[in-house]
Amino acid sequence: MxxxxxxxxxxxxxxxxxxxxxxxxxxxxxxxxxxxxxxxxxxxxxxxxxxxxxxxxxxxxxxxxxxxxxxxxxxxxxxxxxxxxxxxxxxxxxxxxxxxxxxxxxxxxxxxxxxxxxxxxxxxxxxxxxxxxxxxxxxASDRRAYEAELLRRRREAEQARAEAERAHARAEAALRQAETDRQRLTEALSALQQSLVPSSLPAVPGLETAVYYHTASPDLLGGDFYDLFPVGGGRWAFFLGDVCGKGPEAASLTSLTRYTLRAAALHDPEPAAALRTLNAVLHEHYTAAGDPRYCTVVFGLLEQAEDGRVGVKVASGGHPPSLILRADGDSEFLPTPGGLLVGVLPEAPFTTATTVLAPGDTLLLYTDGLTEARTGPTREGLFGDEALLAFAADQAPATPRGLVEALTVLLKGFGDGLEDDTALLALGVSAARPTTDPAADAP
Amino acid sequence: MDILRRNNVTLLGSGDGPVVVLAHGFGCDQNMWRLVVPALAERYRVALFDYVGSGGSDLAAWDEQRYSSLHGYAQDVVEVCRELDLREAVFVGHSVSAMVGVLAAGAAPERIGALVMVAPSPCYVDDEGYRGGFSAEDIEELLATLESNYLGWSAAMAPVIMGNADRPELGRELTNSFCATDPDMARVFARTTFLSDSRDDLKGVTVPTLVLECTQDAIAPREVGAYVHAAIPGSRLVTLDATGHCPQLSAPEATAQAVLAFLDGLR
Missing domain, CATH: 3.30.450.20 (PAS domain)
Structure with a gap:
């Protein structure tokens, strides 16, 4: 006490x-x-x-x-x-x-x-x-019970950690699989893309060509198309167009359009005739079946004359006019007014125009991705036809390659403003074509 | 890799006879031999070491897969012998190390010329026609006891347990240190020790062998000693008047005398 x-x-x-x-x-x-x-x-x-x-x-x-x-x-x-x-x-x-x-x-x-x-x-x-x-x-019964509980909790924590590690491993495996799948898909899309536009244009004697192709869709499947191919008798056909829509659905329409035009041109290379065939095919396949789809396209035929000049005949179905850059520095549209969208009506009229390309002249076909590119933050400021003509005037005279390179720089400058697929096809008559064996000029 | 550092090898004694390698069993480390070393070192060169995962070994060298088999421990022995360039060494293995010695002698016969098996057991778990003294459940119970004694042990304690002279205030923690190892490594060593079955390896022993057993051993009872003696052709069996599983601690003089008599007989 x-x-x-x-x-x-x-x-x-x-x-x-x-x-x-x-x-x-x-x-x-x-x-x-x-x-x-x-x-x-x-x-x-x-x-x-x-x-x-x-x-x-x-x-x-x-x-x-x-x-x-x-x-x-x-x-x-x-x-x-x-x-x-x-x-x-x-x-x-x-x-x-x-x-x-x-x-x-x-x-x-x-x-x-x-x-x-x-x-x-x-x-x-x-x-x-x-x-x-x-x-x-x-x-130590009480203490041991407490320790047993601690051990149990620790094991649970270890199991949870092991489970988390397994889940992490599974996620990583899934990520690798996704990457593999993505790689395969990219390869498949690339192969498919080859069927929509040629990987390279054929060499045409006396003619220079250049192309540019941009797909706005992340899966690389574009709604724009072009081609250049021989149709016999020294003549060559070309076309460039734009189908409605984007992505895989547009791609299937693009594919049908391209092969229809190639087949039609072999049968009758007359531009308006080829477009009529295409119109009939698309109308039957889509619009008449309740799934209206269409495209705009310029189809042309090249025929070389004896004097080195090249005659051009184009028909257009609702597509922006082609542009010509002359050797003397002039530039002008080649108007093809009144042609209708291809595939909308069962019968459609197509406007034809002709011109002649002299050495140094360049013909440019383009899709509206170029003219409708935004030059400002809103759709109110679009590049437009007039700006394109002014740009061409600055460039003329220009070789197809030089023109496409200049336009490529222009397009990249639009950045996010380039919202749509864009295709460019330039054809020109070589300015200084050697007419004799170069070796003969050697001293 | 520095094997001598890895296995915390200690060399002492002198003599022109074979080198005596002393190997600890499951539970502690080379300190187990401290009471018999003076008598042996007086006339023989003695090498002591710790298995990776025990005592003062380099824990960074731990490899769970390797040390989940007695062959992994035997590899430690062979590597230490090779590093010391031992020939015809006498390997003295306590408890599970006796069987490790059998495996090492088989793997590197030129290195090991004789075996002393102290309280050996080739198989701790009962089998048909064989009584090792334990069931698989007993071994699980040991693991649980291990775990409850390691509660609170953490990796942060490792430097303390491995001897940290800079921090004398932690000396209190060192009280039970000779038998403290990383709990995960101890668990693997326990499983490997008590769930191994090396009975078939005994008949392959060709070197002179001394089997030392105790009169009362809870881990390796006398019938197991008799089994080992009968299985190894030409082996000698000596029963020490000692209790427990560690005669080198409970009867160090008798143990040292038995080992010395065997060593002298080899010359």
């Missing part, structure tokens, strides 16, 4: 308190040993139990007579505890003379288990010889 900040009581009362205190302190060492709130046991160095207190016997449900001199410490342990004792506890005790706080499980009489924390020290004689091992055992 401890009184702080109080006067001691009367002498007789103080004497009574001291007597009670003394009685308490006379708690015998024997009783303290037997009834301590922890287990005590002493063993010989070989583990044979020499002494054990009541507390531990009670926990284990054993009788003193069956334990003392008959059992070893390891006999009290579970098999796992015994293995741990032999591989860790006993060597440590031998090497250090003491071991503290080792978790071991003990077996109880009812085939139960008692989680414990065990500490041991070696008692030595006066000559330093090891005599016996003193061991204290604490009931």
């Amino acid at each position: 401890c009184r702080v900040g109080e006067e001691p009581g009367p002498p007789d009362e103080r004497a009574a308190t001291d007597a009670a205190f003394t009685a308490l302190l006379e708690d015998s060492a024997e009783d303290l040993y037997e009834q301590a709130p922890c287990g005590y046991l002493s063993t010989l160095m070989d583990g044979t139990i020499a002494k054990i207190n009541d507390t531990l016997l009670g926990w284990l449900g054993l009788e003193r007579a069956e334990v003392v001199g008959r059992m070893r410490f390891t006999d009290l342990l579970t098999v796992g505890g015994k293995l741990y004792h032999e591989t860790h506890f006993a060597p440590l005790l031998r090497m250090q003379g003491e071991v503290h706080g080792i978790a071991l499980e003990m077996r109880t009489a009812g085939r139960g288990r008692l989680p414990t924390l065990v500490s041991s020290t070696v008692k030595r004689g006066g000559d330093g010889e090891a005599l016996l091992i003193r061991t204290t055992v604490f009931d």
Whole structure:
């Protein structure tokens, strides 16, 4: 008893308190040993139990007579505890003379288990010889339950992490697969794209050609098309056009249009006749079937004259007029007014125009991606026909290659303003065509 | 790679006889031999080492797949012997290391000239017609005990456990250090040790072999000692008047005398 900040009581009362205190302190060492709130046991160095207190016997449900001199410490342990004792506890005790706080499980009489924390020290004689091992055992049931919960949580966390890692691996595999698929699709689209526009134009004697092709669609499938091919008798046909829509659906219409025009031209290269055939095919295939689709196109026929000039005859179905850059620096549209969109009506009239290209002259066909490119932030500022004519005037005279290169720079300058597919096809008569074998000119 | 550093190799003693290689078993490290080393080193050169994953070994060299088989540990032995250029060495293996020695002697016969098997067991789990003393469930129980004793152990503790002289305030933590290793590595070593079955390897032993057993051993009972002795042609069996699984600690003089008698007999 401890009184702080109080006067001691009367002498007789103080004497009574001291007597009670003394009685308490006379708690015998024997009783303290037997009834301590922890287990005590002493063993010989070989583990044979020499002494054990009541507390531990009670926990284990054993009788003193069956334990003392008959059992070893390891006999009290579970098999796992015994293995741990032999591989860790006993060597440590031998090497250090003491071991503290080792978790071991003990077996109880009812085939139960008692989680414990065990500490041991070696008692030595006066000559330093090891005599016996003193061991204290604490009931660690509550603590072990807490630890088991910690372990369970840790395993759960480890499992969650492992699961996350697996998911991550799956996502990466999916990403690789997607990349492979994308690669394959790109290759397929590239092959398909080849069927829409030729990968390169054929070499035409006495003629220079240049093209530019831009697809606004991310899948590379454009709605613009062009071609140049021989139709016999030294004549060449060409066309350039623009189908309605974009992407894969436009591409199928583009494909049909291109091969129809090629086939029609072989049958009758007359421009208006080729467009009439195309009109009939598209109308039958789409509009008459309830799925109206159409295109605009310029179709032309080239025929070379003896004097090196080239006669041009074009027909247009709703397409912007072609542009001519003369060798003398003039530039002009080649008007083809009144032609209707191809594929809308069962019968459609097409306007034909003719011109002659002299050496140094260049004919430019283009789609409205060029003239309808935005030059400002809104659709109110479009490039337009007049600006195109002015640009051509600046460039003239120009070779097909030079003109297309200049227009390419112009188009790139539009940036986001170039919203639609855009195709350019320039045809020109070579300005200085060698008429003799170059080797003959050598000195 | 520096093998001597990796396996924390210690060399001491002198003599012109064969080098004695002392190999610890599962649980602790080369400190297990400290009580018998003085007597051996007086007359023989002695090499001590820690397996990768134990004691003062280089934990960075740990490879779970390699050390999931006793052959991985035997490879440590062969590499240490080769690094020291040992020939006809006497390999003294405690507990599971006795079997590691059998594998190492088979793999590098020119390096190992004799075996001392201290408290060996070729198979801890009972099998038909064979009593190893344990069931597979018992081994799982050991792993659970391992785990509860490693609770709170973390990678941050590794430098402490490996001996950190710069931080004496952590000395308290070192109390139980001789038998402390990374818990993941200890778990693998425990599984490899107690679930291995090397009985078929015993008959391939051709070098002089001494089998040392204890009168009372909870891990390697006497019938297992008898089994090993019978399986190795020409082996000698000595039963030490010692209890427990570690006679080199509980009866160091008797253990050292038995090993020395065997060594002397080889000359």
